[in-house]
Amino acid sequence: MKSAIYFSDSPDATYQLGKRLASQLEGSECIALVGDLGTGKTMLAKGICEGLGIKLDKISSPTFAIVNEYLGNCPVYHFDFYRITKINELYDIGIEEYLSRTAVKLIEWANLFPEVLPKDVITITFTEVHATERKIKVG
Ligand SMILES: Nc1ncnc2c1ncn2[C@@H]1O[C@H](COP(=O)(O)OP(=O)(O)OP(=O)(O)O)[C@@H](O)[C@H]1O
Ligand SMILES: [Mg+2]
Numbered sequence: 001m002k003s004a005i006y007f008s009d010s011p012d013a014t015y016q017l018g019k020r021l022a023s024q025l026e027g028s029e030c031i032a033l034v035g036d037l038g039t040g041k042t043m044l045a046k047g048i049c050e051g052l053g054i055k056l057d058k059i060s061s062p063t064f065a066i067v068n069e070y071l072g073n074c075p076v077y078h079f080d081f082y083r084i085t086k087i088n089e090l091y092d093i094g095i096e097e098y099l100s101r102t103a104v105k106l107i108e109w110a111n112l113f114p115e116v117l118p119k120d121v122i123t124i125t126f127t128e129v130h131a132t133e134r135k136i137k138v139g
Contacts, residue, residue: 001025001122003139010132014040017136018047025052027074028102030118032110035126040134041108044124045078048106052076066093075103082109090116 001024008014025048033041050056053072066084070076077098084090095116099105110117127135 001029001031001138004137006136006138007129008040008134008136011040011043014043014134014136015047015050018044018049019051020047021138022048022051025104027104030099030105030121031107032117032121032123033106033108033126034111034123036128039126039128040136041126044126044136045106045108048104049076049078052104066090067098075101076106077101077103078106078108079110080108081112084113087113087115 001021006017008017021044031048033045035041046056049070049072052070052074054070054076066079066081066089068078070078079098081090090113099116099118107117110121110123122139125137127137129135
């Protein structure tokens with residue numbers, strides 16, 4: 001994915017950005033979605049999923065499941081590390097095996113457990129500029 005800085009002025013603009021970014025993916029990337037609560041990580045992840053051919057009504061935030069698995073044009077694993085308190089919870093679900101598979105891996109709050117991330121992780125950083133404006137930095 002190309003390094004770039006984007007500005008989004010609405011939830012839908014963030015969603016559409018996700019759809020566009022999906023077209024840059026080859027199908028095996030690990031993407032860390034990093035930013036404060038409510039900055040748009042899930043919104044962008046949903047756009048990426050739709051861009052990868054997954055129907056929107058199947059996509060939810062994996063806050064309670066740790067990972068949601070989807071099959072679009074390629075497999076997609078959507079993780080949320082926010083509620084994880086111990087790294088063993090990640091090892092118990094087989095995080096290393098998940099991250100080694102050929103799939104797009106989207107990880108909200110990946111910064112909480114940087115030690116499990118692959119070296120070639122792509123980081124997308126979200127910052128709230130105003131109530132409805134977000135700065136979204138890729139790479
Ligand atoms: N430009 C914008 N892009 C994305 N979301 C926006 C924007 N402006 C306002 N919002 C609002 O911010 C919230 C973003 O929610 P979202 O669940 O995507 O955040 P998140 O980063 O995943 O949060 P969490 O850390 O709780 O998982 C939504 O309520 C959305 O309506
Ligand atoms: Mg979220």
